[in-house]
Amino acid sequence: MDYLELARDVTLKAGKRGADQCDCYIERGRNLTIKVRNGEVESIERAGFAGLGIRLIVGGSLGFGFTTDLSPETVAGLVERSLDFARTSTPDPYAGIAEHPVPDKVDLEINDPAITETPLEEKTGMALACEQAAYDHDSRIKYTYGASYSDQSGTVILARLGSDPISYDATRVDITCIPVAEQDGERRMGVWYCSERFLSDMEPAAVVGQTAARRAVAMLGARGVPTQKASVVFDPSTGSELVGEIFNSLDGEDVLRGMSFMKDRLGEQVGSDEASFVDDGRIPRRVGSRPFDAEGAPTTRTLAIDKGMVKTYFYDARSARKAGVSSTANARRGFDSIPHIAANNFYMIPGRATRDDVISGVNKGVMITNLLGFGVNITTGDYSRGAEGLWIENGRISHPVDGITIAGNMADMLRGIVAVASDLRFFGRMGSPTFVIDRMTMAGD
Amino acid sequence: MGVPENLKAACDKDHLEKVLAAALAKGAEFAEVYVEARTTDTVQVEERVVREASRGIIAGVGVRTIIGDKIGYAYADGLNPRSMLDAAGVAAEIVAGPPVAGPVGLPAEPAEAERFSHPSVYPIEIGAAKKIEVAKATDDAARSHDARVGEVLVALVDSDRSVHVANSAGVFVHDRRILTTLRVIVVAEEAGLRQTGGRTLSGTVGYELFERETPVEVARDAARQAVILLEADEAPAGKMVVVVGNGRGGVLLHEAIGHGFEGDFIRKQTSLFTGKLGERVAVDACTIVDDATIPGVRGTCNIDDEGTPGQRTVLIEDGTLKGFLYDKLNARLMKTRSTGNGRRQSYRHMPVVRMTNTFMTGGPASRDEIITSVKKGFYAKRIGGGQVDIASGNFVFEVMEGYVIEDGKVGHPVRGANLIGNGAEVLKKIEMVGNDFLMDAGGGTCGKAGQGVPVGNGVPTIKVSEITVGGTKS
Numbered sequence: 001m002d003y004l005e006l007a008r009d010v011t012l013k014a015g016k017r018g019a020d021q022c023d024c025y026i027e028r029g030r031n032l033t034i035k036v037r038n039g040e041v042e043s044i045e046r047a048g049f050a051g052l053g054i055r056l057i058v059g060g061s062l063g064f065g066f067t068t069d070l071s072p073e074t075v076a077g078l079v080e081r082s083l084d085f086a087r088t089s090t091p092d093p094y095a096g097i098a099e100h101p102v103p104d105k106v107d108l109e110i111n112d113p114a115i116t117e118t119p120l121e122e123k124t125g126m127a128l129a130c131e132q133a134a135y136d137h138d139s140r141i142k143y144t145y146g147a148s149y150s151d152q153s154g155t156v157i158l159a160r161l162g163s164d165p166i167s168y169d170a171t172r173v174d175i176t177c178i179p180v181a182e183q184d185g186e187r188r189m190g191v192w193y194c195s196e197r198f199l200s201d202m203e204p205a206a207v208v209g210q211t212a213a214r215r216a217v218a219m220l221g222a223r224g225v226p227t228q229k230a231s232v233v234f235d236p237s238t239g240s241e242l243v244g245e246i247f248n249s250l251d252g253e254d255v256l257r258g259m260s261f262m263k264d265r266l267g268e269q270v271g272s273d274e275a276s277f278v279d280d281g282r283i284p285r286r287v288g289s290r291p292f293d294a295e296g297a298p299t300t301r302t303l304a305i306d307k308g309m310v311k312t313y314f315y316d317a318r319s320a321r322k323a324g325v326s327s328t329a330n331a332r333r334g335f336d337s338i339p340h341i342a343a344n345n346f347y348m349i350p351g352r353a354t355r356d357d358v359i360s361g362v363n364k365g366v367m368i369t370n371l372l373g374f375g376v377n378i379t380t381g382d383y384s385r386g387a388e389g390l391w392i393e394n395g396r397i398s399h400p401v402d403g404i405t406i407a408g409n410m411a412d413m414l415r416g417i418v419a420v421a422s423d424l425r426f427f428g429r430m431g432s433p434t435f436v437i438d439r440m441t442m443a444g445d
Numbered sequence: 446m447g448v449p450e451n452l453k454a455a456c457d458k459d460h461l462e463k464v465l466a467a468a469l470a471k472g473a474e475f476a477e478v479y480v481e482a483r484t485t486d487t488v489q490v491e492e493r494v495v496r497e498a499s500r501g502i503i504a505g506v507g508v509r510t511i512i513g514d515k516i517g518y519a520y521a522d523g524l525n526p527r528s529m530l531d532a533a534g535v536a537a538e539i540v541a542g543p544p545v546a547g548p549v550g551l552p553a554e555p556a557e558a559e560r561f562s563h564p565s566v567y568p569i570e571i572g573a574a575k576k577i578e579v580a581k582a583t584d585d586a587a588r589s590h591d592a593r594v595g596e597v598l599v600a601l602v603d604s605d606r607s608v609h610v611a612n613s614a615g616v617f618v619h620d621r622r623i624l625t626t627l628r629v630i631v632v633a634e635e636a637g638l639r640q641t642g643g644r645t646l647s648g649t650v651g652y653e654l655f656e657r658e659t660p661v662e663v664a665r666d667a668a669r670q671a672v673i674l675l676e677a678d679e680a681p682a683g684k685m686v687v688v689v690g691n692g693r694g695g696v697l698l699h700e701a702i703g704h705g706f707e708g709d710f711i712r713k714q715t716s717l718f719t720g721k722l723g724e725r726v727a728v729d730a731c732t733i734v735d736d737a738t739i740p741g742v743r744g745t746c747n748i749d750d751e752g753t754p755g756q757r758t759v760l761i762e763d764g765t766l767k768g769f770l771y772d773k774l775n776a777r778l779m780k781t782r783s784t785g786n787g788r789r790q791s792y793r794h795m796p797v798v799r800m801t802n803t804f805m806t807g808g809p810a811s812r813d814e815i816i817t818s819v820k821k822g823f824y825a826k827r828i829g830g831g832q833v834d835i836a837s838g839n840f841v842f843e844v845m846e847g848y849v850i851e852d853g854k855v856g857h858p859v860r861g862a863n864l865i866g867n868g869a870e871v872l873k874k875i876e877m878v879g880n881d882f883l884m885d886a887g888g889g890t891c892g893k894a895g896q897g898v899p900v901g902n903g904v905p906t907i908k909v910s911e912i913t914v915g916g917t918k919s
Contacts, residue, residue, distance in 0.1 A: 043516035373841025382861030386841030405915020443682035
């Protein structure tokens with residue numbers, strides 16, 4: 001099937017049947033997931049996928065339809081139904097299919113041909129080696145939840161009524177390992193993973209397994225701490241979760257709706273001098289990189305918080321129209337959804353200090369290595385999450401702790417960032433170095 | 446228009462037998478075909494305008510092959526008979542073994558699953574205009590509840606799902622599943638302070654869902670919560686007596702305890718309840734059940750996604766561990782029977798062991814007696830999302846609506862609280878069980894192995910002697 005032509009045909013058909021504006025978004029490709037446990041293959045899943053979404057506007061009202069059944073009858077019926085929904089609906093003053101310029105030709109190195117060329121046995125071997133390395137790392141790794149290898153290679157197509165369809169190919173590969181350390185009846189789970197666009201950029205599978213094992217073993221003997229206020233160190237894995245929450249607080253749509261504590265903070269100092277955050281859709285080979293966003297806006301680099309000062313919020317086309325600004329190319333969608341605001345590659349700008357320097361500056365606190373649960377309210381900035389990690393006393397790691405929550409307000413947390421290390425690492429589309437927040441409430445015993 | 450016209454050809458008995466034979470061709474011991482066609486409508490009202498009015502048609506086929514404990518899985522989007530055979534070929538290659546006998550022949554027509562829920566007003570028969578009207582009325586009701594209501598987000602989602610399961614052992618069943626959900630999020634604003642409240646109403650029924658509770662009532666309840674939070678204090682921090690509210694508090698059981706009863710974790714010996722069948726794991730007053738047969742509840746399953754009828758499984762009875770939840774694969778390897786808990790998000794996913802409606806049965810105490818018995822503590826009236834580490838049983842939940850308890854009375858509302866504890870320990874720290882059992886009207890979506898499935902939760906008011914509350918006030 002020629003998917004580019006299919007996408008174009010759908011928009012033309014919708015136009016003929018009365019749509020004022022229309023776009024068609026197709027995601028297609030192949031994926032593979034291999035799960036292993038105790039040295040054996042547990043499951044292998046492979047599939048080719050293709051899904052189509054059609055978004056159209058009639059008299060200012062939006063209609064939307066999506067399907068995984070690309071048969072001509074279903075697609076034709078879906079166009080009619082989407083038109084029907086639009087005609088029945090009421091106008092949205094900010095709805096519209098964006099007319100972005102045709103994106104420039106740019107090679108972001110996001111498509112690795114080796115992913116389709118590498119034989120299944122080699123990929124299975126990576127998952128097996130990953131789990132085995134976890135077992136070999138420490139005799140206290142008594143069992144595992146397994147290791148997995150998965151990859152995907154696909155094409156994204158965007159056709160807009162009245163212009164030529166645009167598309168890009170992209171790949172992604174992931175390795176995950178979840179070993180459990182056991183000692184005297186106590187069990188501790190460790191999780192580590194690596195995601196890249198290119199196979200050759202992956203951490204060796206054995207390193208993923210060893211890191212997961214090390215994290216599990218490090219938690220053995222963890223105990224509670226008294227309820228108190230103390231410093232909190234985020235490592236790149238837990239830090240990237242907080243970085244994700246900071247992105248959410250800068251979501252332009254939520255800001256406009258009053259659903260973010262960042263509302264009315266443009267141009268204001270919200271964080272310490274150490275707090276700088278940037279979104280960049282054009283870092284070569286990164287998981288979140290792409291030439292254009294889900295509405296066709298060419299991606300770019302957006303400095304959102306510069307040394308603590310809010311420079312901009314993030315927008316897709318609709319929220320930008322409402323705010324009277326330009327899209328920051330942060331629209332993301334699946335074939336089954338209308339666009340929403342999401343990160344390209346969003347990260348905290350690293351500092352110069354090493355991780356050890358940063359830890360040695362902490363008098364009393366905890367380095368969080370695992371976060372549990374939800375408990376983040378972007379509207380108010382209230383932050384309270386379950387946590388475990390390593391206690392720090394006089395600049396040195398002393399013992400593991402668990403059963404605690406760390407709580408604060410995200411505005412205070414941003415102001416409290418006192419040190420940022422140089423060890424930036426990405427977990428998917430979010431990246432973080434190790435950093436220190438000087439004071440948070442810790443609930444424990 | 447709704448169900449794709451090609452569904453009939455895809456579910457033809459002779460064709461499915463060919464697909465099963467192709468899946469077994471390389472020596473798999475077991476093969477299964479899952480054919481799904483789902484129509485889903487969504488209306489979202491935000492900022493007083495209809496942001497989305499949509500129709501989705503999700504259709505496709507999943508083919509699973511098994512040898513021993515090894516699984517091959519392939520799926521194909523759409524209902525093209527040719528791509529079904531291709532998927533079967535891929536699944537066959539994954540788990541190759543010595544030759545086996547062909548599949549058992551299928552009956553000419555699929556058996557119709559026995560219905561536990563009996564939808565009457567099918568969403569597919571309701572026009573877009575009516576759906577938009579319901580969503581807008583919900584929006585209006587939330588806005589008119591209180592002058593402090595700012596933004597309102599409404600999502601009205603319904604789905605009508607046709608599922609066929611056929612396997613190499615001769616099972617061939619069909620099920621039609623209806624799910625209707627109304628979600629409301631309200632932002633209240635006063636003097637620069639903003640808070641959100643939320644409510645969900647959901648069930649395996651059609652639009653008669655709104656006879657249980659009207660959209661206006663749901664909207665007002667969401668608005669009420671948001672407004673209450675405007676006056677909320679910072680939450681306390683530390684270990685204390687916690688009273689868990691009836692209904693919505695059931696999510697605590699689902700996460701903190703239920704997941705540990707799932708047969709895959711039991712077989713792999715990764716659950717802390719492994720090997721504890723027949724042992725006392727909770728106080729006498731504690732009985733916990735997973736029940737797929739409750740009419741109309743969100744987690745109810747006529748059949749699971751392997752074709753096994755939904756059932757009621759007692760997990761803990763009067764404090765003693767009575768049973769675990771199984772799908773076919775884990776049941777066979779554990780030499781027991783499936784409890785009808787093999788569920789999947791869609792044909793793009795292989796089935797895994799999942800809960801349906803999980804709840805604790807009621808006890809003797811009234812809610813007032815329970816509250817009065819607490820000198821100083823925390824009342825978690827409504828609990829939101831949570832997470833558990835299966836290996837240790839440690840859990841964390843966010844509290845959506847919480848109050849301090851002082852001298853036997855519910856006091857000031859608090860915000861931003863979390864509950865953190867250990868599932869196995871909580872079971873032994875339950876001090877009182879209320880007589881006000883309630884299934885939560887909303888239910889939730891449970892995530893496991895990258896898949897989400899609808900579930901129901903229920904609990905009476907319960908008093909736990911000690912849970913850590915994670916707030917900001919020390």
